Amino acid sequence: MLDMKYLRKNSVEAAERLKARGVDKAQLDELLDLDQNRRQTIQEVETLKAARNEASDKIAYAKRNKQDATQAITEMQSVSAKIKVLDKQQTELDLKVKELAAHLPNLAANDVPVGKDEESNVEQRKWEPITEGQPRIQKTKPEWLKAHYEIGEALGILDFERGAKVSGARFLYYVGDGARLERAVYNFMLDEHRTEGYTEMITPIVVNDEAMFGTGQYPKFQDDAYRVEGLNQTYIPTAEVPLTNYYSGETIPAEDLPIKFTALSPSFRKEAGAAGKDTRGLIRLHQFNKVEMVKFTKPSQSYQELESMTKNAENILQKLALPYHVIMLSTGDMGFSAAKTYDVEVWMPQQEVYREISSVSNTEDFQARRMHITYRDDNEQLQLVHTLNGSGLAVGRTVAAILENYQNEDGSVTIPEVLRPYMQGQEKLVATPHH
Structure with a gap:
């Protein structure tokens, strides 16, 4: 949620900054007009209430003196009747203002590139393993190179056909070594984040509508969510929702900041806007595992913490020796709640492209304003915290990247060294019969 005081006082600047986020000026104008009406109505009610009190005093005086x-x-x-009408008007205006404000995205930080879409994103850095025998970006693609889903099916570790039979398209079974590899990946991630100072959590995977509103998924993206029928509840699209809402409505002791959480959870997304895109494989599923990172910070720390959270995501890929690059998203490609976002994209050799594997964002006080999460500053004044979130990483996409980057000509897949302790020392994935 944006600060209404800021929008009122800086309407020209706000219109310009919202334009960069794809918001028409008319939308802001409508909100500010309604807000002005609302404030005038409040003023009128206050004046009338004062008049009613005066009349009440006159009645008491008259009765005392017979x-x-x-x-x-x-x-x-007469005054009470007018107040009743205006009170109803004010309630309606309050709702309209809240509804319009809820549809405005966050303002981008000053250094975010302005642009309509991903074409305006800016690459920050690239990374490739330097140790001999680790995956590299090849200048020429070997003929035997397969897509991750072909490898998974050939090895008998990913079963998309039975997933579709039981649940529909974009669901799958991980089988045998596939399930063990997925488990190894997320346990490795959680262990890494724990050593980086994150508190590990297991969260609810069903949340109420207030929680979805708090992080900015509702009302705008309600159609993409898996809702629980008959209840105001939703299966989480990311652990960011329950993690960030952990402190909703609370004041965090300033000395506890920054606070860092990490959690593995299943994530559920209808991916309604992605018809026909990445329909095969692990890239765009309706249900997938993700290790999430969330931070609560003072405003003065949040951009430093954004850089360090991005490095935490990169650390996972470096230890897995997977080539990647980091890009800064433009105003038109950023998520609704973000003020600044870095995407970490891993190299997928079969398609010869980088694919998003982590998105790390600073939402500044946008989510905290919706959730009423505060701390007391040095003057004991209540201030909104800044919240940050990032994938550390999307687990299925990491498995896909391992299968493609570590595949061998004979169809086997070498297991990255850091994962071997999680797989009882196993060094390779090979085809094994199963029932």
Whole structure:
């Protein structure tokens, strides 16, 4: 949620900054007009309430002195009727203002590139393993190179066909070594984040509508969510929702900041806007595992913490020796709640492209304003915290990147060294019969 005081005082600047986020000026104008009406109505109600109190005093005085209070009573009844009408008007205006404000995205930080879409994203850095025998970006693609889903099916470790039979398209079974590899990946990630100072959590995977509103998924993206029928509840699209809402409505002791959480959870997304895109494989599923990182910080720390959270995501890829690059998203490609976002994209050799594997964002006070999460500053004044979130990483996409980057000509897949302790020392994935 944006700060209404800022929008009122800086309407020209706000219109310009919202334009960069694809918001028409008319949308802001409508909000500010309604807000002005709302504030005028509040003022009128206050004036009338003062008049009613005055009339009430007159009636009491008249009655005490056994005088006729008819006129004062008529006066008070008339004022009370007007207040009733204006109170109803104010409630309606409050709702309209809240509804319009809820559809405005966050303002981008000053250094975010302005652009309509991903074409304006800016690469920050690239990384490739330097140790001999680790995956590299090849200048020429070997003929035997397969897509991750072909490898998974050939090895008998990913079963998309039975996933579709039981649940529909974009669901799958991980089988045998596939399930063990997925488990190894997320356990490795959680262990890494724990050593980086994150507190490990297991969160609810069903949340209420207030929680979805708090992080900015609702009302705008309600159609992409898996809702629980008949209840105001939703299966989480990311652990960011329950993690960030952990402190909703609370004041965090300033000395506890920054606070860092990590959690593995399943994530559920209808991916309604992605028809026909990445329909095969692990890239765009309706249900997938993700290790999430969330931070609560003072405003002065948040951009430093954004850089360090991005490095935490990169650390996972470096230890897995997977080539990647980091890009800064443009104003038109950023998520609704973000003020600044870095995407970490891993190299997928079969398609010869980088694919997003982590998105790390600073939302500044946008989510905290919706959730009422505060701390007390040095002057004991309540201030909103800044919240940050990032994938550390999307687990299925990491498995896909391992299968493609570590595949061998004979169809086997070498297991990255850091994962071997999680797989009882196993060094390779090879085809094994299963029932």
